[in-house]
Amino acid sequence: MTAQTSTTRLTVAQALVRFLAAQYTERDGVRRRLIDATWGIFGHGNVAGLGQALIEYAGDMPYHQGRNEQSMVHAAVGYARQSNRLSTHAVTTSIGPGATNLVTGAALATVNHLPVLLLPGDIFATRPADPVLQQLEVPYAGDVSVNDCLRPVSKYFDRITRPEALIPAALQAMRVLTDPVETGAVTLALPQDVQAEAYDWPDEFFAERTWVVRRPGADPTELAEAVRVIRAAKRPLVVAGGGVHHSRAEEALAEFAEVTGIPVASTQAGKGSLRWDHPQDVGGIGHTGTATADELARTADLVIGVGTRYTDFTTASGTLFAGDGVRFLNLNIAPYDGHKLAGMPLIADARSGLQELTQALEMHGHRVADPYVAEYTEDKDRWEHRVDACYEADEPDVRPTQPQVLGALDAVVDESDVIINAAGSLPGDLHKLWRARSRDQYHLEYGYSCMGYEIPAAIGVKMAAPDRPVWALVGDGTYLMMPTEIVTAVQEGIAIKILLVQNHGYASIGGLSETVGGERFGTAYRYQSDDGTYTGAPLPVDLAANAASLGMRVLRAKTVRDLREALAEARAADTPTCVYVETETADTVSGPPPAQAWWDVPVAETATRASAVKARELYERHVSTRRRHL
Numbered sequence: 081m082t083a084q085t086s087t088t089r090l091t092v093a094q095a096l097v098r099f100l101a102a103q104y105t106e107r108d109g110v111r112r113r114l115i116d117a118t119w120g121i122f123g124h125g126n127v128a129g130l131g132q133a134l135i136e137y138a139g140d141m142p143y144h145q146g147r148n149e150q151s152m153v154h155a156a157v158g159y160a161r162q163s164n165r166l167s168t169h170a171v172t173t174s175i176g177p178g179a180t181n182l183v184t185g186a187a188l189a190t191v192n193h194l195p196v197l198l199l200p201g202d203i204f205a206t207r208p209a210d211p212v213l214q215q216l217e218v219p220y221a222g223d224v225s226v227n228d229c230l231r232p233v234s235k236y237f238d239r240i241t242r243p244e245a246l247i248p249a250a251l252q253a254m255r256v257l258t259d260p261v262e263t264g265a266v267t268l269a270l271p272q273d274v275q276a277e278a279y280d281w282p283d284e285f286f287a288e289r290t291w292v293v294r295r296p297g298a299d300p301t302e303l304a305e306a307v308r309v310i311r312a313a314k315r316p317l318v319v320a321g322g323g324v325h326h327s328r329a330e331e332a333l334a335e336f337a338e339v340t341g342i343p344v345a346s347t348q349a350g351k352g353s354l355r356w357d358h359p360q361d362v363g364g365i366g367h368t369g370t371a372t373a374d375e376l377a378r379t380a381d382l383v384i385g386v387g388t389r390y391t392d393f394t395t396a397s398g399t400l401f402a403g404d405g406v407r408f409l410n411l412n413i414a415p416y417d418g419h420k421l422a423g424m425p426l427i428a429d430a431r432s433g434l435q436e437l438t439q440a441l442e443m444h445g446h447r448v449a450d451p452y453v454a455e456y457t458e459d460k461d462r463w464e465h466r467v468d469a470c471y472e473a474d475e476p477d478v479r480p481t482q483p484q485v486l487g488a489l490d491a492v493v494d495e496s497d498v499i500i501n502a503a504g505s506l507p508g509d510l511h512k513l514w515r516a517r518s519r520d521q522y523h524l525e526y527g528y529s530c531m532g533y534e535i536p537a538a539i540g541v542k543m544a545a546p547d548r549p550v551w552a553l554v555g556d557g558t559y560l561m562m563p564t565e566i567v568t569a570v571q572e573g574i575a576i577k578i579l580l581v582q583n584h585g586y587a588s589i590g591g592l593s594e595t596v597g598g599e600r601f602g603t604a605y606r607y608q609s610d611d612g613t614y615t616g617a618p619l620p621v622d623l624a625a626n627a628a629s630l631g632m633r634v635l636r637a638k639t640v641r642d643l644r645e646a647l648a649e650a651r652a653a654d655t656p657t658c659v660y661v662e663t664e665t666a667d668t669v670s671g672p673p674p675a676q677a678w679w680d681v682p683v684a685e686t687a688t689r690a691s692a693v694k695a696r697e698l699y700e701r702h703v704s705t706r707r708r709h710l
Contacts, residue, residue: 087280092243092270093133095279096199098286099250101140105166105258107293108328114257114291115197116159116167117142117543119152123174124213125201129275130172144572147564149173151536153185153265155565156196158500158533158540160189162520165263165326166293169540170197175272176214180226182267187233188528190264192349193326195257198234198267200227205241205271227269235264241271243279258291260326260429261414295327296413298428298436306409306426307440313382315403315452316342317373319365319394322349322527323387323412327430330519333386334358336438341448342384343456345373347394348507348526350387352516362460364511366394367679371466372459374676378402383421385410387430390420393526397680398706408709411437421709466673467513476641481671482506482663485581486513488643489551492651497549498523498541502533504555505587509672532562538576539569549577549651556582556605559623563630569656570631577650578658580627584618596683596699597692624660637661678702 090098103114118141122131134143146152149171156169173179179200189196203215203225211217218224223239231237236256238249246268253266298306310316324333333353337344337360344354345365354361363370365377377383377400385408388394395401401408401421408423411433418425426433471487473480480488486509493499495518501507502525516522523541525533538552559580569576590603607616628634633655637643643661650657683699684692 086283088283088286089278089280091129091133091276091278092240092246093129093275094136095243095281095285096246096250096268097130097133097137097141100170100197101137102286102288103254104288104290105293106290107166107295110166111290112163112167114167114254115141115170117144118170118172118199119144119146119156120172121146121149121152121174121178123176123178123201125175125178125272126172126199126270126275127174129201129270129272130199132276144169145568147567148562149178149181150185150532151562151565153182153189153196153198154530154533154536155540155543157185157189157192157194158523158537159544160194160196160540161192161523162498162541162544164328165193165195165260167544168195168197168257170199172199173201175201175203176226180229183229183233184530186230186265186267188525188530188533190233190235192322192525192527193263195263196265197253197257198230198265200230200267200269201275202227202239202269202271204273206273208273225269227267230265230267230269233265234267235262236266237269238267239269239271240274243274243277247285254289254291258293260293295429295432296427297432298426302424302426303436303440305424306411306437307444309382309407309409309424310340310384310437310441311444311446314449315376315380316382316384316448317376317380318342318344318384318386319388320344320346320350320353320386321388322347323430324350324353325519327387327413329387329429329431329434330354332431332434332438336434339438339442340446341453343376345369345376347388347391348511348524351511351514351524352519352522355517356515359457362456363463366400367396367675367677368393368508368511369676370463370512371673371676372456372463374400375459376456381406383408385412385420385423386434387412389417389527391527392680395421396677398708399678399702401709402705402707406709467515470513470671470673473640477639479638480640480643480661480663482581482583482587483509483513483671484640485579485643485661485663486510488640488647489579490515491644492647493517493521493549493551495521497521497551497651498545499551499553500534500538500541501553502526502537503529503531503558503588505583505591506553506555506581508588508675510553512673531558534558535563535569535576535578536565538578539565539574542574542576551577551579553579554581555587556580556584556621556623557586563626566627566630566632566656574656575654576656577653578627578632579647580623580658580660582623582660582662583664592681594691595695596681597687597689597695599689599691624658627658627660632656632658634658634660680706
């Protein structure tokens with residue numbers, strides 16, 4: 081005779097909310113809730129299901145009201161990154177446009193290996209009326225909805241067409257969210273009729289579960305080979321990626337660098353792995369990197385990648401690592417990344433792998449030669465003088481350059497501040513110039529470089545770190561993409577700080593357009609001229625007034641002196657506050673050091689305009705230096 085299992089009768093949505101409230105992660109003996117809250121915008125596809133369930137279990141699952149579905153995902157991702165991927169938020173939407181608005185946020189999460197749970201409503205599973213409002217009809221497949229757009233940008237996807245199917249799907253969803261290799265966006269599409277359907281759920285489904293986030297060590301054979309090649313290298317260089325932060329391996333990296341003397345360059349995701357003033361830190365690497373790091377990369381005989389994906393910005397589109405016989409050693413928890421650039425893989429958690437490497441090299445008394453240390457130390461000192469020159473403002477009563485804006489911010493923050501950015505001209509300036517003071521001060525989303533990420537992500541970061549000053553650095557192009565969550569920050573009293581830089585256009589793409597023969601076409605926010613180009617006067621758009629109209633306190637700064645005062649005032653504020661400053665227009669932006677390495681953006685092979693012809697000639701010279709590492 082089979083023992084009878086106790087059950088509880090709930091709707092699918094109620095069961096899902098109760099299940100999520102009982103999920104935990106644990107790493108290094110620290111246990112915390114996996115799904116800490118749910119964001120939602122309600123429509124007919126989720127209001128009677130998840131909407132009802134969230135109010136039914138309001139004491140178990142906090143709810144946050146968003147204004148844009150994409151923004152809600154960004155807020156959840158910001159929270160997850162600040163929480164070291166050990167905790168995240170869920171996001172629920174209605175069917176139709178609410179669901180498809182999730183796609184960009186899901187892509188960002190998956191590209192950056194950051195966990196987020198997406199719960200879009202879906203069309204009726206039982207199809208009592210076909211089509212329903214907002215349903216995409218697909219003549220060749222009755223089981224396709226717009227939610228299928230989320231499949232390629234999700235690390236796990238399931239459509240729950242029967243109540244009992246939720247049990248295995250929910251468990252698989254938690255497995256992927258907590259897997260340090262596989263994590264990203266996870267989607268459970270929920271047909272609106274199934275959400276409201278009742279079922280007798282086994283009570284074991286609602287028991288607390290703890291998902292251990294593993295720290296695998298290195299294979300002994302791979303470790304021995306890694307030690308051998310490091311000891312043989314004369315000019316090794318570490319490239320620290322986002323995996324250092326995800327693993328909380330910063331202290332292990334610092335010890336490895338101190339013991340061996342090997343310099344450490346960082347990707348956008350890895351910046352802050354070492355403090356800017358650490359003796360072995362040589363700054364950002366690649367197209368937006370420092371002269372110090374990029375010159376070391378060009379002459380390195382061994383590149384030790386730690387938690388990096390080696391994107392084209394890091395490798396300068398395959399032109400940066402140019403040393404004869406250069407080899408790659410890739411410490412990465414993901415085998416896919418560990419084998420890149422024909423590298424020797426060291427498949428392990430970043431902290432575990434670094435600790436094992438340090439112990440083995442210390443036993444051998446290994447350290448790079450003193451002249452190599454002196455070389456990069458002197459180069460770094462020269463670069464810091466360039467940073468000082470960019471930050472300094474000899475005339476405090478004039479409009480600041482963008483680097484001077486960063487210099488003013490640099491002067492008011494300390495290690496507790498978090499700086500968030502994602503797109504435009506700011507990422508390049510920040511990667512070259514910003515002096516990261518703590519492991520998580522520098523929050524650049526550059527895997528997907530999504531305009532509009534900064535403000536909602538700042539809300540998520542502030543939720544995860546309520547006692548820390550959190551800054552969203554936003555250009556006018558990014559601001560106009562997605563300012564809506566200012567309303568959410570005001571509504572919930574989340575005291576984020578926005579530094580809004582107005583330069584009247586897309587400064588980054590304007591500069592790129594000029595270098596590739598595009599003549600800055602369509603990149604300035606100006607009135608249209610008779611010839612169809614946008615070369616008239618700058619638009620009279622008042623973004624500060626817009627931010628104020630959404631409920632935010634706004635401080636306007638016209639000069640460097642004003643800016644310094646406004647930033648100090650904003651930092652001390654306990655309400656959402658925006659500092660608005662106008663810099664040069666996008667077509668005259670100046671100040672930061674030029675790119676120290678190339679980036680491949682193909683140029684027209686044939687053209688009549690002189691600018692494009694010249695750009696193509698330069699492009700072909702750069703392409704000829706590209707190298708396949710085999």
